[in-house]
Amino acid sequence: MAITDEFKVTIDQFEGPLDLMLHLIKEKKLDLFNLDLDVLADQYIDYIRSMEKLHLDIAGEYLAEMAELIEYKSKKLLPRDTSELEDNYEEDTREVLIQRLLEYQQFKEVTGTFRELSEARSMQFDKPESDLANFYRKESELNSASNDGTMAELLKAMNQCLKRYRIMQPMPVSVAHREVSAEERIDTLKRRIPYFPEVFSLDDLCADCEDVYLVIVTFLAALDMIKNGELIAAVSEERILFRRGVNYGK
Amino acid sequence: MENKKAVIEGLLYISGDDGITPEKLCQVLSMEEEDLTSLLENMTKEYREDENRGIELVSYGGRYKFVSKEMIAEYAKVLYEVTPANNYSPAALETLAIIAYKQPITRSEIEEIRGVGCDMILHKLIARGLVRESGRTDAPGRPFLYEVTEQFMDSFKLESLKELPKLPDFRSPSEEKELFE
Secondary structure: OOHHHHOOOOHHHOOOHHHHHHHHHHHOOOOOOOOOHHHHHHHHHHHHHHHHHOOOOOOHHHHHHHHHHHHHHHHHHOOOOOOHHHHHHHHHHHHHHHHHHHHHHHHHHHHHHHHHHHHHHOOOOOOOOOOOOOOOOOHHHHHOOOOOOOHHHHHHHHHHHHHHHHHHOOOOOOOOOOOOOHHHHHHHHHHHHHHOOOOEEHHHHOOOOOOHHHHHHHHHHHHHHHHOOOEEEEEEOOEEEEEEOOOOOO | OOOHHHHHHHHHHHHHHHOEOHHHHHHHHOOOHHHHHHHHHHHHHHHHHOOOOOEEEEEEOOEEEEEEOHHHHHHHHHHHOOOOOOOOOHHHHHHHHHHHHHOOEEHHHHHHHHOOOOHHHHHHHHHOOOEEEEEEOOOOOOOEEEEEOHHHHHHOOOOOHHHOOOOOOOOOHHHHHHHHO
């Protein structure tokens, strides 16, 4: 059966098992108040199984609810014990789930209003408090030692302080140093050398160097290549010149 | 004393996004709370209704402050070439709503309602200053209780929790009766 085609909504679009159940109830046009738990359980289990087939990660919470639904179903399938306990179990499981779904649905619905409120709020701008620190000193701070500030106030004060401090400081700029080994540099040089003329200089090798560090690594790489017979070096008029050695390209 | 409205306006201007509580204003202006409240309500109305003004007086989380009017935002967008960021994930909104209506509430109670773990999202909301711990229960393990902050109210245009939107009621009376029969 093509279960996977049937479910177009993937599991990561739900906020949890209750959200998924509400979706299934809506999609299958089930009545939440007269909930047929058998149908919901089947739908839910089918859905989770189909998501497993799609190799989607399924959070533990979904599996825990599925286990409960399977337990409910299996208890129903067992030969009927007419004792009251069994009846209560079925009725209770259903009632508890309906209550949970109703309560969850309330909060899920109201989040729409909260989103609207926050969007409206984000269109109202306010400004930071005027900085009086340079003109006034807080009398209360000087005169009274009593301070019943909460943790939150302390944090706020610290943040203010850091903010002010940051404004006073130059922008932090960090220059990351890319460490290149001589071996890596040799590889790069070997890719570049074919484009060089018969005789080329150390300056040519260093043309792509961004810093002194890389110049030094290039020099070391060149020394290695000379040792291996891949390059032959000569010094002329304070310039180091190279040409290809016997082992070049081997 | 000078015009009280002018003094209040000036003080609110200085206080910026921090705002001022009515209690503090009473103290500074040596006014009765009643008089101040009606004065503030009056000013709020004046700012809001005066179409020649681009700022308005609001009271969020128990603090009065000035903000630019909503209709200014579209011009600010052009001026600063910005678009509003979508600030809250569905998980954050659900968790905030549950805490706001049910506070003080423990983490496990929130998780029971949402049906998923809320450890991470709670930490994030606390870090953003929207939620804070408010003591512990006497239940086993003495779990923390959580409540929303003034900053939460500020972020959702609420003067106090009394202003929370009404929770939708999905039970019609007859069905409710059925459920409890």
